[in-house]
Amino acid sequence: MLFDGVWFRYARHAPWALREAVATVDPGDTVVVLGPNGAGKSTLLQLAAGVLRPVRGAVRNRPPVVGWVPERFPADQPFTAAGYLRAMAALRRAPASAVDHWIDRLGLGAHAGTPLGALSKGTAQKVGLAQALLAPPGLLVLDEPWEGLDAHARTLVPQIVAEVTAAGGAVLVSDHRGEITGLPAAVHWSVTSGALKIRPTRPAVPRQPGAPAPSVPRQPGAAAEPGAAAEPGAAGQAGAAAEPGAAAEPGAAGQAGAADQPGEPARPGPDEVVVEIAVPRAEAGEAVVRLRDSGHRVLRVRQAPTPDVRQEPTGAPGATEGESR
Numbered sequence: 203m204l205f206d207g208v209w210f211r212y213a214r215h216a217p218w219a220l221r222e223a224v225a226t227v228d229p230g231d232t233v234v235v236l237g238p239n240g241a242g243k244s245t246l247l248q249l250a251a252g253v254l255r256p257v258r259g260a261v262r263n264r265p266p267v268v269g270w271v272p273e274r275f276p277a278d279q280p281f282t283a284a285g286y287l288r289a290m291a292a293l294r295r296a297p298a299s300a301v302d303h304w305i306d307r308l309g310l311g312a313h314a315g316t317p318l319g320a321l322s323k324g325t326a327q328k329v330g331l332a333q334a335l336l337a338p339p340g341l342l343v344l345d346e347p348w349e350g351l352d353a354h355a356r357t358l359v360p361q362i363v364a365e366v367t368a369a370g371g372a373v374l375v376s377d378h379r380g381e382i383t384g385l386p387a388a389v390h391w392s393v394t395s396g397a398l399k400i401r402p403t404r405p406a407v408p409r410q411p412g413a414p415a416p417s418v419p420r421q422p423g424a425a426a427e428p429g430a431a432a433e434p435g436a437a438g439q440a441g442a443a444a445e446p447g448a449a450a451e452p453g454a455a456g457q458a459g460a461a462d463q464p465g466e467p468a469r470p471g472p473d474e475v476v477v478e479i480a481v482p483r484a485e486a487g488e489a490v491v492r493l494r495d496s497g498h499r500v501l502r503v504r505q506a507p508t509p510d511v512r513q514e515p516t517g518a519p520g521a522t523e524g525e526s527r
């Protein structure tokens with residue numbers, strides 16, 4: 203899916219809530235949308251889901267089945283919880299078994315016969331989550347999905363996200379509360395107020411005082427965002443970090459010997475183990491980005507031995523050495 207220069211405002215002379223958003227989302231991506239109150243996260247997510255239409259630009263190649271979970275489930279509807287889910291399943295041509303599955307999985311059984319308006323906020327949110335999953339979504343859009351959920355349901359969110367992406371769906375999720383650590387392999391966008399730009403970021407990695415900012419890969423021709431290069435691993439324009447191979451260009455962080463984060467020791471610590479993984483050469487850069495986003499340290503990336511060079515016992519094509527936390 204492509205955000206192709208998307209602009210949006212809520213009224214003709216209102217300020218722009220989103221300006222010239224350019225980004226791509228690929229099947230299997232998890233995109234976490236970060237930003238302060240009022241920055242435009244919900245606006246962006248509603249544009250992604252097709253709930254809002256761009257004033258300028260376009261959202262292209264949206265998957266046909268979209269699951270949309272708004273920040274607040276609209277409970278003012280004349281249904282019981284189960285009745286609502288059955289009606290939504292019929293609309294989406296999903297089997298009745300899908301209703302039973304999600305009622306069971308989200309612990310809604312005791313509330314199945316309760317009118318939507320009488321549900322607690324958290325239970326209503328679960329109904330909102332369930333309706334988005336009745337038909338397997340090609341795009342799942344979650345606006346602050348943890349709000350109001352109990353501890354058990356909160357742990358289900360990352361599981362559900364992982365299942366959707368494993369099935370080839372993409373997930374966009376806004377996150378106010380730092381729950382993103384539970385979402386593996388996420389690409390981070392931050393929506394900045396004022397200019398309302400989108401760019402991929404990653405959780406701040408502490409750098410030693412005085413350590414130089416790392417050089418970062420950028421898409422060819424992409425202009426750097428102000429301040430982007432000062433953030434560890436920031437990758438320039440929206441979508442760059444999600445581009446397979448983006449970091450594997452010559453001179454980029456994915457190349458042999460260049461993978462250490464500044465200020466981090468290059469050897470495993472006493473509480474760590476080294477896990478060797480092999481990835482296709484073209485995906486090395488993306489693998490480095492995703493491993494780091496998942497909280498792992500990448501010690502180095504080494505090239506595959508060429509056939510006329512004696513193989514090391516542990517050598518493998520495009521091997522990336524990742525390290526557990």
Ligand SMILES: Nc1ncnc2c1ncn2[C@@H]1O[C@H](COP(=O)(O)OP(=O)(O)OP(=O)(O)O)[C@@H](O)[C@H]1O
Binds near residue numbers: 237239240246
């Ligand atoms: N329905 C609306 N009508 C008019 N303006 C709106 C509407 N919804 C949002 N806005 C405005 O658009 C801007 C972006 O709001 P948005 O809800 O997208 O931000 P957000 O980052 O999701 O904020 P929060 O984290 O508080 O939910 C804000 O200035 C907000 O006041």
